[in-house]
Amino acid sequence: MKKAVLLFSFGLCLTVFAAEPVAPKPLNTTCPVSGKAADPKITWVYEDQTFAFADEASRQKFEADRAASLYQKLGGKAALEAAVELFYVKVLADKRVNHYFEDISMIKQKRKQKEFLAAALGGPNPYVGKDLRTAHADLDGLNDTHFDAIAEHLQATLQELKVDPALIAQAMAIVGSTRDAVLNRPQSAKP
Structure with a gap:
């Protein structure tokens, strides 16, 4: 499974990121x-x-x-990049949600999504973007139907990439835990 995901992501990364030189990060001081x-x-x-x-x-x-980490079990950076690219192909083809992406830079959106998912799944770097409530606050009419459509596309993407069902369940639980923040609802009471 990992070999297939890595080969797919390698080819995808070559085409998507060939024009994006990446500067090395400076060594952390903390x-x-x-x-x-x-x-x-x-x-x-x-x-x-x-x-x-x-x-x-x-x-x-x-x-x-x-x-x-779940991040590493899913295949790390290369697998996550491949998954996000495939995920947005599905999202942008879906009339239930694609209107939310009409006037945004998909290059920036994909980068932010990769950073967020990497951090949420246990990757090495903390997420430093907008919190989920702020990032989704201006999306008029955003509701459970939209959230479910996005989750459906993520699950279908992971299944298409032949990720182990137990790992998909873990990833989907993490995604599900963001529902209240994405939909700007009060936080659910913790048991």
């Missing part, structure tokens, strides 16, 4: 695990990005957390 000052001698490279840590225990925890 440890992503402990929040303490990072030691530039204690590093780990993950998906072509070098992370610095305060100590070896923090580096090991970060590495273990990446390996155990």
Whole structure:
């Protein structure tokens, strides 16, 4: 499964991202695990990005957390990029929701979606974009039907990419947990 997803995403990334040079991120100065000052001698490279840590225990925890993340189990950055590209093909063909994307830059939208999903699924970088309520506040008439259509397309995309059904269920649970924020409703009471 991972080989098929990676091969698909590799080909897709070559065509979609060939014109987008990516500058390397500067080395972080704060440890992503402990929040303490990072030691530039204690590093780990993950998906072509070098992370610095305060100590070896923090580096090991970060590495273990990446390996155990849903993000990594789904195939990491390359698989997520392929999924988002295929997902938006479905979304833009759907008359129930495509009007919400008429006047926006799909290049920016896809980039933001990849960043958000990566963080939500346990990727290495925190999401720094708008929160879901703010990002969806101006979408007139947005309701459960629209949310369900988007979720349906994500699930169909993951199924098409032959992702394990147990991983799809985990991803869909995370997506479902965002419903109140996306639809600007009061937060559901936690049990």
